[in-house]
Amino acid sequence: MxxxxxxxxxxxxxxxxxxxxxxxxxxxxxxxxxxxxxxxxxxxxxxxxxxxxxxxxxxxxxxxxxxxxxxxxxxxxxxxxxxxxxxxxxxxxxxxxxxxxxxxxxxxxxxxxxxxxxxxxxxxxxxxxxxxxxxxxxxxxxxxxxxxxxxxxxxxxxxxxxxxFTAELKKFNEILYRMVSNKKDKMAINNVYEKKWALNSIHNLPFILHSSDFLHTGSEHIEGKPVLIISAGPSLNDEIEHLRHIRENNLAYLFTVGSAVNTLVEHGIYPHGTFSYDPNEYNVNVIQKVIDKGIDSIPLIFGSTVGKHTLDDYPGRLMHIIISQDELSMDILRTPEGHKPTIINDAPSVAVIALQCMIRMKADPIVLVGQNLAYRDEQYYAEGITNSQGIPVSVNSPRVEGVHGQQVVTNHSFIKMKTEMEFYINIARETKFINTTREGAVIKGTSFQNLEELIRARLKGSIEDSWLQTSSNPEYDPHFLKSRIEKLQRDEEVFQKNMEQIHHALLDIKQKLSLKQANMLNVSFGQFDELFASLLKNDFFKIYVLPRHRMRYEFLYSKMDAIRSSRNPLIRGEQILLYFGDFIWKCQQDYMEIMSEIHEFHCSIHT
Known part of the structure; x- marks a missing residue:
């Protein structure tokens, strides 16, 4: 039995x-x-x-x-x-x-x-x-x-x-806490940035169209050459004279990330380029010193979703990289040969963005400078940085292994950056990675070497950097661009009609629920499913609306199987109204807010 x-x-x-x-x-x-x-x-x-x-x-x-x-x-x-x-x-x-x-x-x-x-x-x-x-x-x-x-x-x-089961319960709670914490971090990032990413893509597209693709332009020059990725950690102060020697003798490429450009400029050292990608509007503050001094010899390598106004007044050459959050550029840009632009994955720090680029371009070795990922005497920015207050050290701050075998104090943001950096380093097994950061955290996959020793041992030749100052022609097919914009304009009309039909379908389900017409709901469910599937296929929706509601859609997607497998039509109907209804309403409201900006952008492409 x-x-x-x-x-x-x-x-x-x-x-x-x-x-x-x-x-x-x-x-x-x-x-x-x-x-x-x-x-x-x-x-x-x-x-x-x-x-x-x-x-x-x-x-x-x-x-x-x-x-x-x-x-x-x-x-x-x-x-x-x-x-x-x-x-x-x-x-x-x-x-x-x-x-x-x-x-x-x-x-x-x-x-x-x-x-x-x-x-x-x-x-x-x-x-x-x-x-x-x-x-x-x-x-x-x-x-x-x-x-x-x-x-x-x-x-x-x-x-x-x-x-x-004391030990088992404690372990379960610790694991659960970490998972929930990581999810909250991800949600917080997406909630803050998902709407900025989409609008920044629209605002930055004219700059993309009139600048060079950094990966495409630079690969033949950087492949096999030493590159220093210079971050704004406190150890950067130790390396100023070494960096000056490298720059004056062109022993390697020097690329700064984030605020590090300010420290170098303060000491009269102009790097070969500086990376910027933060989607916030105040990101321009990071390069304000370069703008105020009118320095036009430092190319700005910008992520396509970089904060609005970062690029407006930059005096030097602009070079772009397409970031994975940029749905618009991925859809409407093609090279004359018909190829999509190369994509760099979004990351928790601009140093990881630069690291991906150098791995793609096959730089060798890739040298990390000022990448402390830890505090040094309760400091984690180099001198000359004026745009960030930082996070104070506390007695509960986590500790990780340091490059000299000691334990160094860090924070959870640094740990996330470190983990992401180690992920990409682990993939590029044929590349030599050297960490020169004194008193910094160990970065798995790198070997530690003092920068002074590295100069003597490895930086023997010279690099050619004239390509960084040479302007180039637009790299994308204008005919493909215009044809995609025209297609998106047609899709917008279909999107508007689709949203109206979905609205009526939800009202139909709501009415049948109020009348307890369980036997009639299955027909309504089928109609609604067809309309929603049509919405998900609409390019206008996928490029302009959906990217601004990533977290809501992920949450809705997590509920779909359970909703569709529900055997009780009344429960299923209530769940459709609750989850799908909320998602559709938020998308409609958001569309109304950004519609005029989209229309202006479309018109600018045709003129």
Whole structure:
């Protein structure tokens, strides 16, 4: 009878890996005086009940009554399942809450599955994931995907698990905290920048059309040549005279990133170029010193989504790189040969942008200067930097290994930059990477060498830099550009009609829901799905509207499978109105706000 129950259990159908569970030891199923079941778990010769041995059901009711308010969008993770009394009671009180189960003991999970009464569970509707046993790579992947899908998490440990599985619960909470923290960072970045990226692309396109593609123009000159990527860490102060010697003798290419250009200019050293990519409007402050001094011999290598007005008054040559967040340039730009522009991935720091470029251009060696990624005497900017206040050191600041074998104080932003930099370095295994940053953090994949020693040992020849001062002709096909703009104008008309139809389809679903016409909703769902699929294929929507709502769409996408697999038409209809309705409304509002700027941009291309 038990095996038949196993085969019919919907949890096994949803999560076939549960069939692979091995029967655990030290678990015993017991019956109370009221014939309610409990589990006794044996640890080091002692037995522990996972539920009250007399009234397990009543115990669960009292436990769940402590959760007075559960946010409607919260996803609940039950740590410890036992026989599920508390989960059943929780779902009875909060029937529309999605949930997952984490059970650290395989024996307990086996007993639970054997005695699961499916009438108490909406397994096909609300359960997201089941994780059993020790936290392994597979479990981490499952948990990571879960965190990406849900909008909020509430961890509910069952009463005895806090003492019986103390280490497991602590480890789970630490991993969960890191994952949620990383997701919040990603969401914060996208929430801040997703609308800036799209509008910056429009504003910067004229500058792109009248400047050189840095990767295309520079590759033949930089390949096989030494390049220094100079950051504004405090160790930069130590290297000024060495950098002056390199620049005066043209021993290597010097490219500054971010604020480092100010330190070099302050000391009368003009690098071969400076990188800028931050999408904020105040990004122009980073190069204000160059603008104010009217220095026209330092090319500005700008990311295509760089902050508005960064480029307006720059006195020197402009060279561009297309950033992965720039949907517009990727769609409308082609070389005369019909090739798309080379794309550089967006990154947490401009140093990582420059590093990607040099790897693509096959520079060798690539030398990092002033890339401390750590504090030095509670300082992390070089002298001459006036546009940033920095982050103060605290007693709780994390520490990482330093280049001299010591521990150095850092912060979470530096750690993210370091991790990203190490990722690209690890990919380019044939390139030599040298970190010259004194008292900085270790960057895996690089070898440490003092810059003075590097000059003596490796920088023997000279580089040719005249190409950096030579203007070049536009590199993109004007006919393709105009044809794409004309196509986008036609697609805008289709987009407007599509949005109106979707609005009426949502109203239709809302009306049928109010009348409880469950049998008629499936037709409306089919019509809505077709309209929404058509919207996603519309180029105008994909290029101008969707990039400004990346996070909302990712959240909506995470809900799509659950919504479409819902067997209850009324629940499905409510979810469509809630999730799709909100997304469509926000897109429509945003379109109205940016419509005039898009139209002005389209007209400028035709003139």
């Amino acid at each position: 038990a095996s038949q129950h196993r085969r019919d259990n919907s949890l096994y159908r949803r999560f076939p890996r549960l069939h692979l569970l091995q029967a655990g030891e030290g678990c015993e199923l017991l019956a109370s005086k009221t014939n309610e079941l409990s589990i006794a778990l044996t640890r080091e010769g002692r037995s522990y009940y996972l539920h009250d041995p007399v009234q397990p059901g009543r115990e669960a009711e009292l436990f769940v009554s402590g959760f007075k308010e559960v946010k409607p969008q919260a996803h609940v993770i039950f740590f410890g399942v036992g026989l599920g009394y508390h989960i059943r009671e929780f779902l009875r009180r909060h029937p529309n809450t999605s949930f997952s189960i984490v059970e650290p003991d395989t024996g307990v999970m086996n007993i639970f599955l054997q005695h699961l009464n499916e009438n108490d569970w909406l397994a096909d509707e609300m359960i997201e994931e089941v994780m059993v046993g020790a936290i392994t790579g597979g479990t981490l992947g499952t948990l990571h995907r879960l965190i990406d899908r849900v909008s909020g998490v509430l961890v509910v440990p069952w009463l005895p698990y806090g003492s019986l």
